Each structure stands twice: as structure tokens, then as C-alpha cells.
Amino acid sequence: MLINKNAQMGEKRPQHELIARCGVKRMEQVQVFAPRGHAETSAAASQHRAEKITVSVDADLLQCCVCSGPLTTPLFQCTKGHISCSECCTDGGMNDECECLMCREPETATRCRAMERVLAGLSMPCAFRQHGCAETIAYASKQLHEASCGYAPCHCPIPGCVGYAGNARSSLSDHVMVDHHDVHHTRVRPGCLTPLRMRAFEQARLLLLGHGHRLAEFLLVVGRDVPSGRSLSLVGLMGEEFEDCKYRIEVVGKNGVLALSGQATRVQRLARPYQAGAFLFVPDAVWESFQLDTPVFIHLK
Template identity: 35%
Template structure:
């Protein structure tokens, strides 16, 4: 039988707002719209770890439990610890911490990408998953020396780096000439807004590594039936050397700097010839 005691000393007790320099959640002048009433707070801050689970050290999930000594943790974390509190070894997982659940449920604040156009007001427990896939999260321009970050990367590249982008059509084969000395080539989805980057990595000896990645936010829900956009890259046979090819699904990132491809096409030095270029056939979609 479930014991729902809620009067432990350090659970749900009112805490004086603290003003330490780091690790604060700040909520200033939030407006909470209900059906019958509107409440405005005067602004307050909460120490970050006051709202984090004592087991996973992440923001609490919706159901919060506590041990007899008032140590609090998410329900799923209690199960993972075989219902033993990691702080005091008392049983944990039977007593709901209702005051803390209530406090967490009452917290809402705008998405951190509001300046980029997201107008969502998020509850505490949904913030992390939303911001990880927010369509307004900024994407960074791949070109060296350019510090653009925003949600209009396609238009930015067309305006600022027009001569460096190659138009590609979806579900069509596009011929692209790659220069050995260029660390990547940018492909722009003609008639759409997607940006693809074809890294030409120098991280392998005696050749180059070709891969493909798209720079952009995740697709809006509902998710597409397939896991990602398929692609194929082919390097034609030259001087008795065989054709090379790779295919797969295109990973998606918001920032290509630091991207490491999980799979790539190795193009040995002999393919690049004296011109330092190769022609590749790229098919996306």
C-alpha cells in the first residue's frame, strides 16, 4: 500500500530566495494565465540544485518521491536504485513528495529561443525535451570567420556566401566538383530551405574522407516515418581505379564545427589527380 506522507522537514518547506552568483533559475514577472485568474509574481530565483533529482542530478520528472529523511528523487530513478535512497539508504519510492511536485508543476517560463521566434511557454518538466528539438534553435554558419547563428541559415548563406553554395535538387543526382584543399562544400536544397554540408576530411592518411550532414533543427512533429533523409555519394572510376560509393541517412546537427561522421567514403590520393579535384555524384532523398 502506498504511503503518501508529505510532511518531511526539508520537502516543500518554504525557502527564502537566494541570490548566489551561479546555478539559479530566475523567474521574473511571469504571467500565469488560468481560466479564471491571472497571477503575476514579483520575480524570484531558485537555486538550480533545489529542483534537481538527487540520483540523476537532472531536472525532476513529473512524479517525485522521497525517503523518510526527505531526500527527493524522480520515480524512475528510485526504481533504478532498487528503491534505496543513495544518500541515507532508507527506502525511497513509496512516499510522493507532493509539495515539491506542486511547486515544479507551477513553474513555467518562455523557451530560451524566444529571441529567435519561439513563443512557447514551457512547464518545468517539458523544458529540456522541447529546447533540445525547438525548431527556432539557432544554427551556426559553417564558414570560417563567419559568426552567424540563427534560424535562417539557408537565406544567410545565399546572401553572404552565394558563390560558395552548390544547388542540389532533392531525389536527383547532382554532379559536384570537390577541391581537395577545401575542407567542406555547402549544398543548398534548390526550392527549399535545407542546408547540407559535404565535409572533405583530411583526418585519414593517404586520402580524404567524404561524408554528408545537414545543418538545421529537427523536423517538426509528427516525425517523418523514416529515420532520416537518405543519401548516396559516388566517385567515378578514373585511370583504372574502381568507382567508389557510400549511402546511408544524413545526420542532422545545428553546428557542423566539431562534427565527426560515423561513416565516410575514403577517397585515396590517386583519385584526386594533378588538378586536386574530383567529380562526385550526390543524390539526396
């Protein structure tokens, strides 16, 4: 650990860089506020503001010793140096004292207010800066920001797709139109039962609902996430006037009709892997019983 101590009392302090390293580990760049010299008088100190310095910190130092998650206040530290976050504190933490869950011994941990002050002064760039986000956020707000960041990588409901790099202007609809040229399109008239004639290998079908230029886009997803069959689900992509659109999916087999009715949900972006709220289960015996195409019908209104 190297600290520059060449600054003289009362003189302006240069910017310092402190580097903490333990082996070869991932490092996070943060900013903290450093106070001025200790011997300054109160009158002189009031004329100075805390200056920013850039610090490189091992990311492991900002993790809870118990859950290995990011430290969140209040923080507690036992006599052996274990620091735990608020999620890993016992009920006694409300009295600034709790049991150390890392030691698993009757050892008392107390509030680590010094580390709480360090966390309060930390700021760091967004984890999605390589995708275009230029925000620098407080450490305490990092998880909240990244959960709603417009540049976070986005997921795609089409099976086998790894998703796409998100940005403030991209949408799931744009991704499907640009990156999935092999997805067939079918125009659907509102209130009419439309045959789709889906091939056995199809993983999705783009449905265009409406007349002329007033179109709403829906994606019929054919998933293989169920054993011995397929799951058919519907995702709304665009068209606010069709936000409350109701649908009915039918698959006609030799022994009867499989059907699912529901209300389509419009999706702008998928921040998490796609999970259908409702789907129609079609056994492989039904889906693969047709040589050319499977008789799938869609009704939207």
C-alpha cells in the first residue's frame, strides 16, 4: 500500500492514488472524499472542501463475509475482522450489536461505522459502460441503477438467441426485425381465426395485427422448455392501441383441439430471461404427427 505524504501543512494537497492488491483479482475504480490535514484550525478548515481522489479497490473488499453479496448498511464487524451486511445481521443489530454469523461462535459484532462512511463516499461507473452508459453512481445505488439501466443487455424470448446489447433506443421489436430475418411474418385480421401453418422446426412466428399502417406486432414463441413437448406463448411487441389485446391459440390434432386463451402483455424490453406467464402445452406426439406443418390457429381481438 503506497500513500503519498509529501503535502505540507496548510498547502494544497495533490491528488493521491492508493492501490490495494491481493494477488490477481478483479479491481473496481471508485471515488472517495478525503479530509484535509488534521492540524488545521477550525477557521481554516471551513475554507476548504473535501477533495476527490481516485482509488482502485479490490472488489472482494466490498463484499459481505457471510453472503458474499455487496455490502449494504448497517455494517457489523466482529473482533476477528469479519464484516457483514444488513441482510446478514441478527435481530440484535437494531441495538448496534449482533452475533457474528461467520464465526458461528458466541462472539459479539458491533457497528462498523468507519466502513459505513467509506461506502457512503464511494461512487463508480455503471457496469454497462461498455454498452454506452456514461453514468457514475453512488455505490449504495449501484444495484438499483443497473436493474433499470437503459444500456443493460437485453434478453430475447426466441429459443437459442443469446440476446442483444441494450441501449436507450433499442427494443425487442427492433431486435426481432433486424436480427431474426428467418422468422416468418403472418398478417392477422382482428376478430378472425387465422391459420398459421407452422413448420416443425419453427421457433417463433411474428404476427402483424391490424389494417394498413396501423399494425400491432405479436410474437408467438415455440419453446422447448417443457419435457416431451413444446410450449406456445404470446408476447406483445408494439402497438399501444392493442395493449389489452385478448388472444386464443389453438392446435388441432387428430384426436381433438388444444387451446389457450388469455390477454397479451406488451413488452418493450426483457431485462431478465423470458418466462411465459401462461403457455399452451403441445405434446411432441401431436406436434410431430404432421409431415409438413402443424395446424396452429390464432385469434386476436
